[in-house]
Amino acid sequence: MASKDRILRLKEETRANILDAALRIVKEEGWQALSMRKIADKIEYTAPIIYEYFASKEAILLELNRQGYLKLAKELQLAKDDHNSPAEQLEAMWLAYWNFAFANKELYQGMFGITTSCACEMVNKLPEAELPWDIITGSISELMKIEDLESEIICTKYYTFWSIVHGLVSINLLDRGNSDEINRQVLRDAITGIIRSITP
Amino acid sequence: MASKDRILRLKEETRANILDAALRIVKEEGWQALSMRKIADKIEYTAPIIYEYFASKEAILLELNRQGYLKLAKELQLAKDDHNSPAEQLEAMWLAYWNFAFANKELYQGMFGITTSCACEMVNKLPEAELPWDIITGSISELMKIEDLESEIICTKYYTFWSIVHGLVSINLLDRGNSDEINRQVLRDAITGIIRSITP
DNA sequence: TAAATCATTTAACAGTGTTAAGCAAATGTA
DNA sequence: TACATTTGCTTAACACTGTTAAATGATTTA
Incomplete structure (x- = not known):
């Protein structure tokens, strides 16, 4: 037995x-x-x-990505828990996102690389509560004082955030045009800019 | 003969x-x-x-990318020529960039996909005058009234622009979270936001 | 017409993901 | 203990990949 x-x-x-x-x-x-x-x-x-x-090589890649999403979600949650105000939480979370990307370069490439189109389908198969999406939109809705997490305005703001951070990350992953510190500053500026623009 | x-x-x-x-x-x-x-x-x-x-399959991919960069540069130049003020030029160029990405999805994936790391090396092998980089930084430096195209501030602003647009593009290429019109609006807002922030 | 060059193909090598067949050891059953 | 069955794992094979060398047949040159 x-x-x-x-x-x-x-x-x-x-x-x-x-x-x-x-x-x-x-x-x-x-x-x-x-x-x-x-x-x-x-x-x-x-x-x-x-x-x-x-079942296949693809299944291995998928599972690696899945673990990546869980790991990212965990680190976002950790960053969030360190702060009280939603504005501080957002800043901390996107910095954590940035750090995750560079600490796990290859994983990040697999998760969000343009050519690996599985990202979208994958994300939807994860346990809802632990999705990066939910953790972040929570703070956005709190900051904007809008209840509905699925509302169009929250969704749009989330995508704006994500686009900017992901854009910076991916360009740095392939080019590293500027020094680390400069890019970090660009990131910080962008994040605080958006936060200010959505603070009532 | x-x-x-x-x-x-x-x-x-x-x-x-x-x-x-x-x-x-x-x-x-x-x-x-x-x-x-x-x-x-x-x-x-x-x-x-x-x-x-x-010489190899890789060489074919490289040449396809090269043609992609040239095509992009041509369309940026076209958009630029349509306007006089650097602010209008920048807005038109980034919209043209956006349009190029979706009109040439696969090409764009090859050119700027995270996993295809040749992007950086490739760009440097193109005739200088026709690089996307030069066409855009020209307008930025004119707008900011800074002569030196290679100065750190110009470079940083260029990367900020590029990150945001590329981020929006690549996330839309893999997810299309919002409708086209909403994303176009996000793009427009982001672009005009940066332009305003660098206008003296 | 004979020689040499060129364009193109066939055959092959080492590698890939994947499946089916086989073997040998461990397990269950009498 | 002896036989049957399942399990764990490997070998062999298939169809595909990029790439190279050798062979073939047509075209040009002398």
Whole structure:
């Protein structure tokens, strides 16, 4: 009886190992270099065994992204909890978003890269309460004193925020035109600018 | 003697055909589906012939991107020429940028997609006068009454502009959270906001 | 007409994701 | 203990990828 548990635990472990190996390869050699056989090598198995844990390579990428969204949500929540006023919360959250992107470059590329079009579908499959979207719009609606989280105005403001931060992030991920500090300042200016513009 | 010319002309033509076929495949089936054999099929040759015209698949992608940058620059210049004041020029140019992105979705993805890291290196290999960068910073420096196009302040403002527009574009390319009109309005607001903030 | 060059194709290599078949060890059953 | 069954894992294979070398057949040159 208990051996069943042990086996299940082992299975869960190799599943985690697969994901871990995949992410390690991506960090070392980039998304392009990720292959099933390389993953298998890293966990000291042969390739077909992976299909016992994931239906396809795509499924592995999807799961990595899912974990990325959860991780991002967790860090946003952490940043939010550190502050009381919605304005401070928003600033802290978008800075946390920025930090997440650079601390997890490859993950972020997978999650929000233009070519990986799964981002949208993926986001919708996550547990609602833990979505980055909800955590942030909460503060926006509080700041604007609008109850309905799904209202058009909240949605628009959220997208404005997201666009600016994501734009800065992605341009820095591919070009790094300015120094870190300058870009951080641009980010800060943009964020406080929007916050001011939506503060009643 | 003249036959040499004819042959050269034919060669130039098939080179263009290769690029054309590649872009058509990408538009029909996405970047992921692009393969040498498919290109060869479309131009009614076999795959190895492509290597007479391009060193590798990567080289084809690079050339497609190059053409994309030139096309974008041309449209920016066109938009610029339609207006006199630098403020109007900037608004028109960023709207043209936005329109280019959606009229050439796949091309834009290739040019500025996070995962395709060639964007930065590519841009630097283009004839200077025709770079998007130069066309836009010209108007910024005129508006701010600063001579030096390479000065830090101009550079920063350019990146601020670019980040916001690119952010809006790329999020709309993967999510389309709002309607077209709303996003266009967000874009307009953002652009006029920055223009106002840098107008002396 | 013979030689040389050119354009193009076929065949092949190493790699990819994925599936099916096989094997060998562990487990369940009598 | 002996047999049957399931499990874990590997080998072999398929269709595809980018790319290269060799072979072929047509065209130009001498």
